[in-house]
Amino acid sequence: MKVVVTGGAGFIGSNLGRELLSRPEVDEVVALDDLSTGSRSNLDGTQVRLVEASILDRDALDAACEGAGAIVHLGALPSVPRSVLDPVASHHANATGTLEVLQAARRAGGPHVIVASSSSVYGANRELPKREAMRTAPISPYAVSKQATEAYAMSFGHTYGLPVLAFRFFNVYGPLQAAGHAYAAVLPAFIDAALRGVPLTIHGDGEQTRDFTYVGTVSRVITDAVTRTVTDLEPVNLAFGSRTSLNVVVDELADILGQRPAVEHVDPRAGDVRDSQADNSRLRGHFPDVTPITLREGLQATVDWFRTLPAYAS
Structure with missing residues (x-):
């Protein structure tokens, strides 16, 4: 199986690439990353193939996703404080970027798509623990952009039958x-x-x-989801x-x-x-x-x- 990881030279993406390549079901991992927050050196010593491009680049997305069995969409502009200073940049990277990845998945024939949302979508809702069915109340532009990420994924699952899974990450x-x-x-x-x-x-x-979650655990869960094609039309908390x-x-x-x-x-x-x-x-x-x-x-x-x-x- 070929797996494309957007943001694949970033912190989570580069750990995930190593975990994916340790599984016999995966024979190729392509990291699509513009290196705005990721680093080429994160992939040193791996067989991950890096494509240096933005998730807003449709041609690069199409080339990377050709023949893919799964896409793990981690590419994003992270950080709540960054989004407070520049909400438009966060929206373009996180909301529009997700839409472009989902469209590329459709053009590629509908591979399994896993997207990364965030616990920040719960925001001002103070109820604990955070359950996926509870009201979301984002209080930062970053959180709004991540709510858009998961909502777009769910909508493509419902509307186009795309096999999707949205994880809400908690302090990885x-x-x-x-x-x-x-x-x-x-x-x-x-x-x-x-x-x-x-x-x-x-x-x-x-x-x-x-709710701190170690990246090795996150990588194992995502890899298991890829190899078993786990889907859900509701978001899933990825924390314990x-x-x-x-x-x-x-x-x-x-x-x-x-x-x-x-x-x-x-x-x-x-x-x-x-x-x-x-x-x-x-x-x-x-x-x-x-x-x-x-x-x-x-x-x-x-x-x-x-x-x-x-x-x-x-």
Whole structure:
């Protein structure tokens, strides 16, 4: 099977490419990525074929998707703060980009399409845990663009019979996740700061909670979905119901590193939700055998990876 991964040189995409190629059912992985947030080096040592192009480039999409048995659409402009500063760019990349990928899938004969949505779609709905059937209430342009992503996928499933599956990601972390830039996710930002000996920045009091999900677990679930052609005309949370505060994450990092990093509290960020926790009943219905990596194991693996980078060599 040939699998196309949009955003395939990004953090999740490059981890997924490795997992896909470890399965006998997959003989080719094509990463379509414009490298705006991904990196060519993320694919070093793999047999993933990189096509450097935008998901808004119809000709490039058509060429990449020809003969594909599945498309995993991860290509997006990430980050809530980025979307607050430039909502139009987030809309073009995430909403229009998804529509272009789905249209390309139709032109390619209707391969299985998996798209990445986000827990941010729950937004101002404070009920926990987050169930897929509950009211969505996005509070950032990024969240709106991700709601469009999953809604377009579901509509193509209903209208055109396209085999689709939309996962709502919850704070995915792990090796290959970039740090050291303005829009870095919280865990790589914490690890980067701790290893450099500078204070960790927490927006707010640190009691906000997240359902952190290790990228290896996410990659295994998506790969299983690809190889078994798992579909659903409703979104599916891809997380396991954990709820960890940022202050607890700092405690775990202190234990792993053998010293407690300094912490600096600053104002909360516009568009951030206070708490996040998935109900994983629907996920378990589709993937009853999956065993998630614990936060402690995942943090240790991520710290170990960071320590392999020249910037953190002791």
